[in-house]
Amino acid sequence: MSQIAFLGAIEVGLLFALVALGVYLSFRVLQFPDLTVDGSFPLGAAVCASLIVTGVDPYFASLAAALAGAGAGMVTAWLNVRLKILHLLASILTMIALYSINLRIMGRPNVALLGEKTVFTPLEALGMPSYVVLPIALAVLVLGVKLALDWFLNSEVGLAMRATGVNPRMARAQGIHTDRYILGGMALSNALVALAGAFFAQSQGAADVTLGVGVIVVGLAAVIGGEALINTRAVWRATFACIIGSIVYRLAVAGALNADLLGLQAQDLNLITAVLVTLAMVLPGVRMPFRKKGSTP
Amino acid sequence: MIEARQLAVTFNPGTPMQTPAMRGIDLVIPEGDFVTVIGSNGAGKSTFLNALAGELRPDSGSILIDNQDVTAWPTAKRAGLVARVFQDPLGGSCANLTIEENLALAYARGKRRGFGASVSSAMREEFRAHIARLNLGLENRLGDSMELLSGGQRQAVSLLMAALQPMKILLLDEHTAALDPKTAAFVLELTREIVAERNLTTLMVTHSMRQALDIGNRTVMLHEGRVVLDVRDHDRDGLKVEDLLHMFEKVRGSELDDDALLLS
Numbered sequence A: 001m002s003q004i005a006f007l008g009a010i011e012v013g014l015l016f017a018l019v020a021l022g023v024y025l026s027f028r029v030l031q032f033p034d035l036t037v038d039g040s041f042p043l044g045a046a047v048c049a050s051l052i053v054t055g056v057d058p059y060f061a062s063l064a065a066a067l068a069g070a071g072a073g074m075v076t077a078w079l080n081v082r083l084k085i086l087h088l089l090a091s092i093l094t095m096i097a098l099y100s101i102n103l104r105i106m107g108r109p110n111v112a113l114l115g116e117k118t119v120f121t122p123l124e125a126l127g128m129p130s131y132v133v134l135p136i137a138l139a140v141l142v143l144g145v146k147l148a149l150d151w152f153l154n155s156e157v158g159l160a161m162r163a164t165g166v167n168p169r170m171a172r173a174q175g176i177h178t179d180r181y182i183l184g185g186m187a188l189s190n191a192l193v194a195l196a197g198a199f200f201a202q203s204q205g206a207a208d209v210t211l212g213v214g215v216i217v218v219g220l221a222a223v224i225g226g227e228a229l230i231n232t233r234a235v236w237r238a239t240f241a242c243i244i245g246s247i248v249y250r251l252a253v254a255g256a257l258n259a260d261l262l263g264l265q266a267q268d269l270n271l272i273t274a275v276l277v278t279l280a281m282v283l284p285g286v287r288m289p290f291r292k293k294g295s296t297p
Numbered sequence B: 001m002i003e004a005r006q007l008a009v010t011f012n013p014g015t016p017m018q019t020p021a022m023r024g025i026d027l028v029i030p031e032g033d034f035v036t037v038i039g040s041n042g043a044g045k046s047t048f049l050n051a052l053a054g055e056l057r058p059d060s061g062s063i064l065i066d067n068q069d070v071t072a073w074p075t076a077k078r079a080g081l082v083a084r085v086f087q088d089p090l091g092g093s094c095a096n097l098t099i100e101e102n103l104a105l106a107y108a109r110g111k112r113r114g115f116g117a118s119v120s121s122a123m124r125e126e127f128r129a130h131i132a133r134l135n136l137g138l139e140n141r142l143g144d145s146m147e148l149l150s151g152g153q154r155q156a157v158s159l160l161m162a163a164l165q166p167m168k169i170l171l172l173d174e175h176t177a178a179l180d181p182k183t184a185a186f187v188l189e190l191t192r193e194i195v196a197e198r199n200l201t202t203l204m205v206t207h208s209m210r211q212a213l214d215i216g217n218r219t220v221m222l223h224e225g226r227v228v229l230d231v232r233d234h235d236r237d238g239l240k241v242e243d244l245l246h247m248f249e250k251v252r253g254s255e256l257d258d259d260a261l262l263l264s
Helices: A004-030 A037-053 A058-081 A087-106 A120-126 A128-155 A157-166 A168-173 A177-202 A215-229 A237-256 A266-282 B043-055 B099-107 B121-132 B150-162 B181-200 B207-212 B235-238 B241-263
Strands: A110-112 A206-208 B002-012 B021-031 B036-038 B059-067 B082-085 B169-173 B202-205 B216-221 B226-232
Touching: A004 A037, A004 A128, A004 A157, A004 A215, A004 A237, A004 B202, A037 A058, A037 A087, A037 A110, A037 A177, A037 A206, A037 A215, A058 A087, A058 A177, A120 A128, A120 A237, A128 A157, A128 A177, A128 B021, A157 A177, A157 B099, A168 A177, A168 B082, A177 A206, A177 B181, A206 B036, A215 A237, A215 A266, A237 A266, B002 B043, B002 B082, B021 B059, B036 B043, B036 B207, B043 B082, B043 B169, B043 B202, B082 B150, B099 B121, B099 B150, B121 B150, B121 B235, B150 B181, B207 B241, B216 B235, B226 B235
Parallel strands: B036 B202, B036 B216, B082 B169, B169 B202
Antiparallel strands: A110 A206, B002 B021, B002 B059, B216 B226
């Protein structure tokens, strides 16, 4: 693997670490299997890119993207807690709806950001090649988000949110309005995912309506892979595992694609992902959300 | 004071599975009463408890706590007035949170939750003092995950959690039923101590007639969604399990007679 390919994998890994942290919030903290992610990731990209090409400040555009993602998460949560639609189905409905909405937002299937000012533009002043400086900037950002999330989940409100996921009946008996916490948690989760989408569009130079395909599986791969590698008993360890999982996943994919021996090509990416997730899930000592309880050897 | 007025609820109304679980429960619990509730399966004990806790909205009737109508309040809104210990030792706490995090959750019952640290060092000291009285050695394990505790330990901690904040009524839902006899006795003794110490108004559902007469100052028997027996203080003192059984059979017998009359 070349140095550029290596740093590129780190860069994308860090971007998707934000997705992984969002997926950790929904799947692990709230125990809400949420596929909205496949729609909110391109939603963030679409909102951000569309605003930037109309001349909006890229920082503001990224913030708007995160807010749009929060809205998408709340729609899914609302479908679930108010209309009592099964969580998985509620999230699929939002995801499908977002495909149309994203096309509407962009007005066409993709928006190019070539030559536009992005959040990464100021980094050019540092005079280093972008493939070096981008991973560093993203690492700082992801670390900041991780620390903020650690602080939040250890606050009284965050603890109540964790209780909502683990034991909602007990949480209600302690005065926790579980519905509100699901709404808030899903908003936060999808805001992170949409923010990742916004940064992804800005670093890749375009937003595309098909950007979201398989994002949830990649996020899940990072969360589960991280758990396979790192003990996640405390919150700060779990969020750290998401980041490591995301980076390791990208390196594994890059490694697999680069190994000429295997003869794999870019179109095999989804197959590799599925195999990696499966491997991570059957590794001993991993908590398995989708395997039946008691079937563990 | 807790008042239940003509509480009624029917599960699966209008279907062949239609089950009237409460058919007009009337019960007034003055402050300081420790009521034990008995009744056979399907008598409406759990349904009544769920209605008081807010988990179940009755079809008709009302619930008043200190003359305030709380019938329409969801569980979370009522939590400042009602504390509860569940039957399932796994049900009353969060398994993969630590002991101190579970205590902190209960510590915030009925209060506004903010963005400050969920477990402060002052709180930790207080928790340590509370949990030391259990003599289970848990005071040095506050950072351990709740799932490492045995069922009895978890019920003991659940009781402590319930008593951390003031309440109008403590609901105990067969909280010793899932424990072995020795542990059950320990948890029951702890219940007696905590209730006496804080003079808590308590409603305890139990399947054991022995337990129902041994603890508290009042015993209520439910049958087919109604209160069929309500004895307290002096009237209850001399009662034995056989007396209760006798009364129970009388209630059932008289109903059989009613049916016989209808059918004849």
